[in-house]
Amino acid sequence: MSNHTVLSRDDRSHEHLRAKCEDCFGLCCVALPFTASADFALDKKGGTPCPNLQSDFRCGIHRNLRKKGFKGCAVYECFGAGQKVSQVTYQGKDWRETCDNETSNEMFTVFPIVQQLQEMLWYLTEALSLKEAATIHIQLRQAIDQTEKLTLLSPNQLKQLNVSTHRAEINNLLVKTSELVRAGSKSKRKIRRGADLIGANLRKADLRGANLRGAYLIAADLREADLRTVDFIGADLRDANLSGADLTGSIFLTQAQVNAAMGDAKTKLPRLLSQPSHWSA
Known part of the structure; x- marks a missing residue:
């Protein structure tokens, strides 16, 4: 900064x-601890230093975490x-x-x-x-x-x-x-807490005021969606496409959730959050 x-x-x-x-x-x-998966390139037990951890406590592959198979660390x-x-x-x-x-x-x-x-x-x-x-x-x-x-x-x-x-x-x-x-924004879609919206087509959807607490939005298409005043606490946004979406005024959205999603320069984020480096221009 x-x-x-x-x-x-x-x-x-x-x-x-x-x-x-x-x-x-x-x-x-x-x-x-972490397990070899799409998020981590290898298994590691809790209390064991990651092999990429250097003597100065810095990550040796910090700039290439995603390319090296450590997306979970980047998130x-x-x-x-x-x-x-x-x-x-x-x-x-x-x-x-x-x-x-x-x-x-x-x-x-x-x-x-x-x-x-x-x-x-x-x-x-x-x-x-x-x-x-x-x-x-x-x-x-x-x-x-x-x-x-x-x-x-x-x-x-x-x-x-x-x-x-x-x-x-x-x-x-x-x-x-x-x-x-959310009282001033009545959502046009009835979405229950913890809803399974994995891969859902929500492109251009008006979700203002929706309660997406704990919702599974993995790989959901949220391009150009109106997500203002949406409650995102605990929502899983891994690989959700937020390109062009408007998230201004949304609440309880964290940088970790944004880092796990996809987006572009047209995505509007809450003031306290920043656009991840892996998002498309």
């Missing part, structure tokens, strides 16, 4: 929820959990500096827990920025404060944390936010 870029208040509030790999010790490249987003665990939870001590496997394994256990909390913070911060959700802004601020405090717990406390229970509480606020935002 240019030093001359002027960030709005909402942009600034999201900055600490973006991955800063230079402040992380390659935790996602070590802690997380992944930690929401700033990497730098928080590296620099805050463990105060700048990396997993290679530990004197025993127990401590390094603890880091790898803590990382995905903090990642989930950071993702909740992303959604809550977005909700707080929405004027339609003004009636619950106090509750949203309280939830942000509470969740932020949880991210700062000790490793042992984090391991004992019931993330599912906390997520359920946060989800209630996010559902309410969604209802408030």
